[in-house]
Amino acid sequence: MSKGQVGAEQRLVTPGMVIGPASGKRAGSGTIAENNEFIATRLGWLNERNDVVSVLPINSAYMPRSGDLIIGYVAEVRNNLWFFDVNGPFQALLPMSLAPWKVEYGSTRQHLGIGDAALARIQEVDETHNMVLTMKGVGLRRLNEGAVVSIPVNLIDTLRGENNATLSRIRDATNCRIIVGDNGRVWIHGDSEDMLASRQVIQTLQQEGHKDTFETAVLALEGERGEN
Amino acid sequence: MGGYGDVKLLRDDGKRLDGRAIDEMRAVTIEAGVLPAADGSAMVTHGLNVAVAAVYGPMEAHPRKIQRQDRAVIDVRYNMAPFSTGDRIRPGFNRRSREISKVTAEALESVVLVERYPRSKIRVEIEILAAEAGTRCAGITAASVALADAGIPMRDMIVGVASGKIEDTVVLDLDKAEDNYGQADLPVGILPNTGEIAFLQMDGDLSIDEYNLAMEYNFKAAKEIHEVMADALKRRYERGDA
Amino acid sequence: MMVELVPSLLRQEINRLSAQDQRLDGRGQFEGRDVQLEVDCLYNAEGSAKVVWGDTIVFAGVKFEIRTPWPDRPTQGSLMCGAELRPVAHRKYEPGPPSPESIELGRVVDRGIRESGCIDMEKLCIVPGEKVWGVMIDIHVLSDGGNIFDAAGLAAIAALRTSIVPAERFDVGEDHTLKVNGTPIMASFKRAGGRFVYDPSEEEELGGDERIHITLGDEGHLHSLQKGLKGVFTPSEFAEILEVAETKCTELRKMVAEKERN
Numbered sequence: 001m002s003k004g005q006v007g008a009e010q011r012l013v014t015p016g017m018v019i020g021p022a023s024g025k026r027a028g029s030g031t032i033a034e035n036n037e038f039i040a041t042r043l044g045w046l047n048e049r050n051d052v053v054s055v056l057p058i059n060s061a062y063m064p065r066s067g068d069l070i071i072g073y074v075a076e077v078r079n080n081l082w083f084f085d086v087n088g089p090f091q092a093l094l095p096m097s098l099a100p101w102k103v104e105y106g107s108t109r110q111h112l113g114i115g116d117a118a119l120a121r122i123q124e125v126d127e128t129h130n131m132v133l134t135m136k137g138v139g140l141r142r143l144n145e146g147a148v149v150s151i152p153v154n155l156i157d158t159l160r161g162e163n164n165a166t167l168s169r170i171r172d173a174t175n176c177r178i179i180v181g182d183n184g185r186v187w188i189h190g191d192s193e194d195m196l197a198s199r200q201v202i203q204t205l206q207q208e209g210h211k212d213t214f215e216t217a218v219l220a221l222e223g224e225r226g227e228n
Numbered sequence: 229m230g231g232y233g234d235v236k237l238l239r240d241d242g243k244r245l246d247g248r249a250i251d252e253m254r255a256v257t258i259e260a261g262v263l264p265a266a267d268g269s270a271m272v273t274h275g276l277n278v279a280v281a282a283v284y285g286p287m288e289a290h291p292r293k294i295q296r297q298d299r300a301v302i303d304v305r306y307n308m309a310p311f312s313t314g315d316r317i318r319p320g321f322n323r324r325s326r327e328i329s330k331v332t333a334e335a336l337e338s339v340v341l342v343e344r345y346p347r348s349k350i351r352v353e354i355e356i357l358a359a360e361a362g363t364r365c366a367g368i369t370a371a372s373v374a375l376a377d378a379g380i381p382m383r384d385m386i387v388g389v390a391s392g393k394i395e396d397t398v399v400l401d402l403d404k405a406e407d408n409y410g411q412a413d414l415p416v417g418i419l420p421n422t423g424e425i426a427f428l429q430m431d432g433d434l435s436i437d438e439y440n441l442a443m444e445y446n447f448k449a450a451k452e453i454h455e456v457m458a459d460a461l462k463r464r465y466e467r468g469d470a
Numbered sequence: 471m472m473v474e475l476v477p478s479l480l481r482q483e484i485n486r487l488s489a490q491d492q493r494l495d496g497r498g499q500f501e502g503r504d505v506q507l508e509v510d511c512l513y514n515a516e517g518s519a520k521v522v523w524g525d526t527i528v529f530a531g532v533k534f535e536i537r538t539p540w541p542d543r544p545t546q547g548s549l550m551c552g553a554e555l556r557p558v559a560h561r562k563y564e565p566g567p568p569s570p571e572s573i574e575l576g577r578v579v580d581r582g583i584r585e586s587g588c589i590d591m592e593k594l595c596i597v598p599g600e601k602v603w604g605v606m607i608d609i610h611v612l613s614d615g616g617n618i619f620d621a622a623g624l625a626a627i628a629a630l631r632t633s634i635v636p637a638e639r640f641d642v643g644e645d646h647t648l649k650v651n652g653t654p655i656m657a658s659f660k661r662a663g664g665r666f667v668y669d670p671s672e673e674e675e676l677g678g679d680e681r682i683h684i685t686l687g688d689e690g691h692l693h694s695l696q697k698g699l700k701g702v703f704t705p706s707e708f709a710e711i712l713e714v715a716e717t718k719c720t721e722l723r724k725m726v727a728e729k730e731r732n
Contacts, residue, residue, distance in 0.1 A: 012465060014458045015376050016339075016384030016421040032383060039421070041341060041381040043461055058465050059268065060379035061286055073477045085475055089286045089348050115478040128297060128346045129288075147483040154379075192490060200496070264525035265560045265613040265672075276513040280612060282558045305565060307556060310608040311515035311531025314639075319554055319568070319608075353558035355612065357529060358513040 013040040013055055020053075030055025062088045062153045062183045064131055068122045071148060071185035072133065074114050079106045084120070084133060087150070087183040092131035094120065100135045117143040119179060119187070146177070146189030151205045153184040158214060159205060169218060173225045174198040197221060235409040237394040244394075246403060253389070253401040253449045258369070258460035260377045266353075268378020270460065272370040275403060276360035278312075281370035282353045283378040289349035300345035304333035306367055308356040328364050329354075335417045335427035336371060341381040350380060361407035365390050368417050368427060373457050377464065385457060386426050387450040390415035391442035398438050400445040414442045420454035423447070471555075471569050472562045480677040488663025494673055500714045502669040503617075505722070507624065509632045509729045517633025517648070521625040525615020525672065530625035531608050532633045532648075536640050539595070539602040547594020547602035551580035551626055553609035560614040574698065579609060579623050579656070581694035582685030583630065588652035596642050603635065605648070616672040619683050623656030628726050653723045654693050656685045657715035661701055666711050668718065684712060686719040 013019060019031065019038040027033045030042040031053055040046070044055040064070070064086060072084035075091055082099075083091040096103040101111055112118060119141055123134040135141070151159060159180060160167045171178055176190035176198040188198045204217040237245060244250065254275030263269035266282035273279075289295040294303075306328045310317050336352060352375065354367040365388030372385040392402040393412040402410055412434045417427025434442065487493060497503070503524035512518035515531035539546060553576035557563045583589070594603040607630055609622045633648040660670035662678035670678060680701025685694040697703070 012462050014385065014461050015382040016419065017458075018421060030381070034383075039383065041383055042379060043376045043465075044379075057379045059377065061267065073475055075475050089345065090288050113478075115476050115481075117477060117479050129348070143479065145482075146479065148477065148479055192486075196492070196496075263527060263558075263613040264615050266558075278512065280558070282612075284557075284561050287561075305557065307558075309529070309531065309610050310552075310554075310606070311512060311518065311533050311610075313514055316533035316535060316606055316608070319552070351557065353556065355556065355558050355610070357531075357610070358515075360513065 011046040012044070013046050014043055015041055019046060025051045025053050028052040028054030030057060057154050059152060060154050062086070064088045064092070064122050064125050064129075064183070066122050066125050068182035069179075070120055070122060070133075070183040071143065071179070071181035071187055072118055072120055072183075074112050074116045074118070077109050077112070077114060079108060082108060082112055084118070086122075086131070086133075087185060088129075088131075090129040090131060092122065092133045094133040094135065098123065098132070098134040098136055100140060112142060117148060117187075119143055119181070143187055146187050147195060147199065149186045149188060149199055149202045149206070151184050151186060151202060153182075155205045156180060156182065156184065159186070159202065166218060169222060170198060170201060173218075173222045174201075197225065235405070237406055237409060238397060244399065244403075245405060250397060250399045251445050251448070253452065254403065256369075256453050256456050258373055258456050260373050260460045260464040266374070266378075268374045268376070268380070270370045270373035270377060272366045272373070274362055274366040274369070275401075276358055277363050277366045278356070278358040279363060279366035279370040280355045280357060281367065281374040282355075283350065283371075283374045283380065284353075285350040285378075286345040286348035286380075287351070289347055294349070295347045298346055299342040300340070300348040300350055302333045302337050302340060302342065302350050302352060304329045304336065304352045304354065304371070306332055306354040306356070306364065308359060308363065312356045312359045312363075328367070331427060331429065332364070332368055332371065335368065335386055336375070338426040339372075339382045339384050339386055339419060340375065341383065344381060350375075361402050361404045362390055362415070364388065364429075365415050365417075369453060369457065373460055376461055384419040384421045384424075385454070386417040387420050387453045387457065388415065388417050388427065389446045389449045389453060391445040391449075393432065393434060393438060393442070398441045398445065400449055412438070412442075414439070414446070416443070416446050418447060418450040420450055471571050472564055474562055474676060476676055480673060484663040484674065484677045486663075488665055493662075493667060495671055499665065500668040502718060503671070505624070505725065507628055507725055507729055509628050515629070516636050517629040517631075519625040519628035519632070521621045521628075523615075523617065523621040523624075524669075525613060526618055526621045527611075527613040527615075528618060528621040528625045529610045529612060530622070530629040531610070532629045533606045533608070534633075534636055535604045535606070536596065536601050536642070537604045539599060543591075544599040545595045545602075546591040547604060548591065549580075549584055549589050549605045549607075551583060551607040551609065552576040553579065553611070553622060555611055555614075555618075559611040559618075563614070574696070575619060575622055576609060578619060578683055578685075578694060578696045579607075579626050582623060582654045582656055583607070583627060585693040586652050586654035586685070586687040588627075588650050588654060588687075589630075590649065590651065593649055601642070605630075605633075614672070616675050617658055617669050619658045620656050620669065623654075623685065624722055624726070627653055627655065628729060631726060631730060652688045653726050654685050654687050655719035655722045655726075656683055656694075657718040658683045659711045659714075661703070666703070666707060668711070668714055682708070682711065684715045686715060688723065690716055
């Protein structure tokens with residue numbers, strides 16, 4: 001369940017809509033305060049928590065933040081660095097000093113070529129979207145096997161569930177290894193049948209993510225696979 | 229304006245040729261999220277006009293020379309499909325389309341929070357599939373809904389709407405005949421929540437009083453169309469649990 | 471057109487699935503996606519069609535004009551089919567003059583319709599040597615979700631077959647339906663994971679290789695063939711997909727006929 005759809009507050013707001021008086025509260029993401037009123041700047045579910053009023057977007061592009069775990073594809077290789085497509089507006093740079101291997105100048109291509117996938121972390125983003133990646137860290141690596149399924153970034157929390165509960169249920173039901181990138185790319189790996197099952201259930205988020213069909217699909221998956 | 233002569237546009241009962249009252253607009257229907265390949269999209273039918281808008285981005289602005297270090301640029305292309313008008317339009321460069329694209333982009337830049345995306349570009353593609361007077365307004369309306377659908381932050385949406393003058397009478401929302409034989413056309417882009425104006429063009433002949441009345445009609449219509457826009461976005465994201 | 475990045479894992483996954491006779495979206499090798507066809511849907515076009523083919527959306531519109539016939543063919547009208555792959559259709563399409571991809575799409579659809587002989591050019595003559603009809607089909611791709619060729623071919627023929635010749639507007643008689651003797655239909659195949667699949671999806675187009683387009687007429691005769699993109703194929707591979715194409719074209723031809731009746 002995405003957070004906007006639980007609890008009492010389920011108002012869908014459109015950009016420009018007056019949400020209410022600004023008194024005593026703070027404007028969170030997706031809102032601005034103008035003339036002592038809060039105005040929605042995004043299409044989404046209205047949310048109020050700890051006196052912060054915000055709009056949880058229904059659809060949004062991936063905006064990288066430092067610390068994000070991402071799945072990137074190599075888009076360009078130079079002698080001492082790689083450029084990655086991270087599903088954001090700008091490419092991210094991985095210098096050879098932050099690769100998990102000992103890389104000699106000019107031998108970058110031997111480690112990662114165009115189109116190769118890697119699990120990396122965003123080390124740094126500046127205000128003009130320049131981005132540096134790192135692959136130094138536990139679990140960060142080149143992804144040689146498995147498949148990547150893309151989902152809308154605003155539905156990542158839905159896929160994970162509270163404390164990763166939903167994700168664990170899918171892992172258990174499918175026997176797949178699943179890594180959810182903060183950039184909307186989900187890596188799955190397992191036996192052929194298992195991957196098919198996990199791909200199908202994750203893809204329901206792609207198709208009908210704004211509806212409650214995902215929970216239904218997870219339940220159906222558990223029912224089906226539980227009997228085996 | 230094609231100028232007016234002996235073409236009668238108002239009936240004896242005071243109604244217009246298609247039966248509308250002078251302050252009545254054509255039917256407007258909107259659907260959001262109609263193009264699977266786009267990040268956001270909308271289809272607007274306004275009378276017999278059909279406008280489709282697609283939004284892509286934000287993405288890195290290319291070529292580099294169009295990049296702005298402090299904000300995003302909005303790259304609008306308004307285009308009429310070859311089969312959208314009575315006589316076929318040859319694809320390719322078109323002065324009218326270029327001008328409309330430019331002023332539409334500038335209108336949208338006034339509401340999109342462009343400073344959130346330095347060095348980026350947001351592409352807005354407006355395609356007119358059927359034209360029957362008022363395509364630029366239908367295009368602006370479609371672009372606004374498509375931007376909202378794409379999750380692009382905006383301080384308000386823009387509603388495209390027009391009034392004009394036929395037989396010395398100010399009327400809301402000119403149709404094809406009224407546009408061809410009328411005396412004035414005043415298309416505007418209105419911010420429905422703030423009441424500001426982000427798009428303005430006019431041609432023909434209007435007195436100041438006529439201008440004021442035409443604007444009054446435009447604001448009234450903008451309110452109605454805005455409800456249809458908001459409703460389209462809500463319908464797209466209705467909860468699926470019946 | 472922008473060159474798209476092809477993820478190695480995508481190619482690998484398509485290959486792996488192919489070896490088990492599977493596809494990314496769960497379809498069989500020669501299974502197509504859902505197709506919806508709507509005709510007479512654009513107010514200013516003399517014939518129009520909208521095709522929703524999976525995530526692909528294509529419109530086609532027919533316009534007529536009166537022109538002077540070519541001196542060597544004084545009694546023949548003309549037919550032209552063009553396509554525009556405008557940036558509305560996908561992130562990868564860029565603004566500018568018609569790309570080679572747009573031109574190829576328009577020409578392949580054009581050939582299929584023209585060579586099937588479904589339009590009798592002599593019937594487009596109004597006054598020999600002076601006035602003939604020029605028929606123009608414009609294909610407008612609004613969303614490229616894979617296999618735009620088949621969607622474009624279907625939209626074009628459906629729009630053409632439901633066209634009304636606007637004779638009254640040009641003062642040359644009464645409006646009448648355009649006579650179209652046949653329904654040429656295209657079926658496209660793409661090599662994905664080493665084998666050919668019917669109706670490639672966007673991901674299969676990205677992670678696949680060469681493609682083959684086959685246009686068949688009512689009698690099952692070939693009217694246009696096109697092999698695109700890098701790659702080669704064998705005669706026996708072609709024989710297999712040709713057989714599939716026959717079935718697919720017959721199904722789609724029925725769909726067009728049904729729309730015409732309504």
